[in-house]
Amino acid sequence: MAVKGLGKLDQVYDGSNLRVAIIHARWNKQVIDALVSGCIKRLKELNVKEENIVVETVPGSFELPYGVEAYSKKHQGFDVFVAIGVLIKGSTMHFEYISDATTNGLMTVQSRINKPVIFGLLTCLTEEQALCRAGIDEGKTMHNHGEDWGAAAVEMAIKFSA
Numbered sequence: 345m346a347v348k349g350l351g352k353l354d355q356v357y358d359g360s361n362l363r364v365a366i367i368h369a370r371w372n373k374q375v376i377d378a379l380v381s382g383c384i385k386r387l388k389e390l391n392v393k394e395e396n397i398v399v400e401t402v403p404g405s406f407e408l409p410y411g412v413e414a415y416s417k418k419h420q421g422f423d424v425f426v427a428i429g430v431l432i433k434g435s436t437m438h439f440e441y442i443s444d445a446t447t448n449g450l451m452t453v454q455s456r457i458n459k460p461v462i463f464g465l466l467t468c469l470t471e472e473q474a475l476c477r478a479g480i481d482e483g484k485t486m487h488n489h490g491e492d493w494g495a496a497a498v499e500m501a502i503k504f505s506a
């Protein structure tokens with residue numbers, strides 16, 4: 345049995361009154377699509393209604409912090425945001441700078457909007473690492489991390505609602 349991953353939640357959560365916004369980058373689409381689907385699947389398993397889940401996109405991960413903040417200001421009433429992006433290391437320092445900036449940006453946005461922002465950012469050294477973490481590598485060696493993010497969203501929105 346795998347040690348890694350969120351595993352069972354600490355209590356039973358009913359997300360039927362929650363509104364959830366998923367904001368995702370469009371880079372590395374195959375992996376992104378699987379992660380977003382996994383997140384939505386888990387949200388629904390925790391009773392979040394389909395009509396209360398919205399999905400909006402930004403070009404790349406670097407745009408996620410601004411995208412989440414702008415979306416939250418323009419569209420009131422969301423309980424929690426899930427920011428999803430997939431960064432894959434290339435041959436320059438681009439990856440390191442965007443990984444760091446996006447992470448710090450998302451952390452800061454939570455305080456600015458006073459809502460939980462779930463950190464759905466994969467920072468992978470290889471494409472294979474990204475496929476594994478979305479549960480779509482050939483051997484299906486890992487679980488879809490998007491499912492963990494869906495569960496984290498419901499828990500954070502209910503347990504720590506502002």
Ligand SMILES: Nc1c(NC[C@H](O)[C@H](O)[C@H](O)CO)[nH]c(=O)[nH]c1=O
Binds near residue numbers: 371
């Ligand atoms: N290399 C990756 C990017 N790069 C694009 C930036 O995030 C950004 O959109 C651009 O610099 C314009 O501001 N984005 C990813 O999401 N994943 C990558 O691997």
Ligand SMILES: CC(=O)[C@@H](O)COP(=O)(O)O
Binds near residue numbers: 434436437438439
């Ligand atoms: C600025 C870019 O998108 C690109 O030149 C970065 O290259 P790499 O991903 O190989 O580091």
